Amino acid sequence: MIRLAAKNLSRHRLRNTLAVLGIAVAAALLLDMVMLAGGMERSFERMLLSRGYQIRLAPKGTLPFDTEATFPGAAALSARLRADPRISAAGAVLGGALFTASGDSLLPLAGLGVEPQGQGLYELDRGADLAPGDTAGIVIGGTVAAATGWRPGDTVRIVSGTDPQVARASSGRRLVVRGVVHWLYAARGQRTVGIALPVMRGLGRVAGDRASMIMVKVIRDEDVEAVATEIRRLAPGAEVNSVTTLVARFRTRLTYFRQLSLILGTISLFVGILLVTTLLTITVNERLGEIATLRAIGVSRGGIVRRVLAEGALLTLAGNAIGLLLGLATARYLDGILTSFPGLPAAISFFVPERGAVIRAAAALLVAGSIAGAWPAWRAARAPIAATLREEAT
């Protein structure tokens, strides 16, 4: 049956190749939309959990680093949390703008004051990490190293801004580069440095024990919600979010993406169906005489339906195979464009190729392709034998 279907399709190679390419484009778009619908959410969750920190505290009413707001009592709270036996690590983070001299101008840097004993923001690439209480060290991202040429062991000068009165850099600190790190939440191309929290407060002239965020790592996942509830009680001035809640809030923000992908995915599915239906209708119309002959010599209606459906399934399968590769390539290309949006963490992906998504898209198109063949197959099976043969003879 499949062999015969393949042979029949080979009769009009150019036409069927073009149709397969059309189906492939529809399949690629469908795959991309399925990946887009859930990909960003999964990618966001993976990013948040990349160092295993499941809870974030931010100023009341905000999400971490959504604003420049800070909240009080941060280091004291993180120290208290570290003492909790259910918690393996906790650390406060303070963000702020920093600069370093680069020739006659100042190079802007994104500064993060961290508590090395509980940081979930970076992973060490080379050199050494900041040690707890290290107020003379600094860790730099790869982009900073590339822009400045700094290497572990170099002494560098960091300032927090310019003095408008004298138009010169304000007083800063000399720090020793301890290591080069990979920032997990930094935007593409962002120049980020990490220093001890007290140093950051000093440079940023932040009074009191304030921070932008606290990250908490709970030993057992099943304790996360209970710990989060307790932290809410301990820090009523802070917004306490577990990764689950953050993902849920992120999902709400992504409703637009999901709707868009649903609509475009449905359109591509319909395009696929229409292509298969059109092609099979043309094929059936061209071969009505042949089909009538098959019916005359004893091929059942079911046999005719199966033959036409097999051709539809083959077209869809071929389109799916090419569409899969095309979809993955397009997703990669589009992801490159979308993730280069300013301010978006580089670790975020819009299109996440997951086996489940690929299988769902392929299955949807295969089912659609089979359904698409149903109408022409039914027409072929119902064609009046004698009348068709008469028409063929004239």
Place this chain on the structure above:
Amino acid sequence: MSGAQLLLEAHDLVKEFRLGARSVRALRGVSVSVRQGEYVGITGPSGSGKSTLLHVLGGLEAPDSGTVSLEGVGLGRLTDSALTRLRLLRMGFIFQRFHLLPVLTALENVELPMAEAGIGRAKRRERARELLEYVGLSERADHRATQLSGGEMQRVAIARALANRPALLLADEPTGELDLSTGRQILELFRLMNEDGMTIVVVTHDEHLAAEASRTIHLIDGRIDPVPSAQSPVPAR
């Protein structure tokens, strides 16, 4: 032949077609009986209802009124799938335009009805080769239908019609698309099949083919010409 068993019986067949606002009566009360081993020619001018009669006898379309039975089984009482099965196993069809599947080889075309009947691959392949040898085409077995000449295609179509050892062979203008000499080869083949015991009903304009028939039914304007077969313009074999 009069002692042979009755194979096909049609009684008072009426068939009407609508051509736009006008209706055309293709068959006006035709009754036909064919005994086993007979070779019946159906002749008549264009539009006399020959092909319609063949289609109705073969269960390809239902008459508006009247009955057809093959081996005592009334075709009108069968479901579509039962009628299809009957055509598959008990009838063989040969058409003017051969209607082979162009993507298949001669051998595969002959195998097709046997595959549909559920015969295993090895067995049907063996029978298909035998049949191609019978019609003189064994050396062309692996050629695609499109690589064959008109006469060769018709011989493959004949082999296909014989595939499931039918009780009755129905042919509609089998030499209509062929030149004279090729048509004569097909005619020889029909004679050979009939000598081998095959019952044949053939619609034809070809007077040579009709002359080979043991009996001729002459249709005029949807009715059987009342002139007895023996006295018909085409002599009986």
